[in-house]
Amino acid sequence: NAAFSPGSLSSCALKFAGDPNTGIISPSADQIALVTGGVARLTIDTSGSVSIPGNVTITGSLTVDGTLDSTENLALIVALG
Secondary structure (H helix, E strand, C coil), X not given: CCCCCCCCCCCCCEEECCXXXXXXXXXXXXXXXXXXXXXXXEEECCCCCEEECCCEEECCCEEECCCCCCHHHHHHHHHHC
16 A cells, blocks of 8 residues: 655656656645646545646536537546436
8 A cells, every 4th residue: 555745747756767747746635636737637636536727627527618510529528427
């Protein structure tokens, strides 16, 4: 049973060799985030809400901010739903 530091956007708790700003962090208690290039791209909070900055917020139901105009987006909705 391992315990990791929470990490940061510039130095993830779980990271890849030679790429410290890509991996997994815990931005605050009971939260987890996937980070690429020093930016949290997907965050799950304590209530189970999922945030994908810029386009998608999921808080019990799926809310899409922006245009939904391709079959790839529909596949994403089904996969997350």
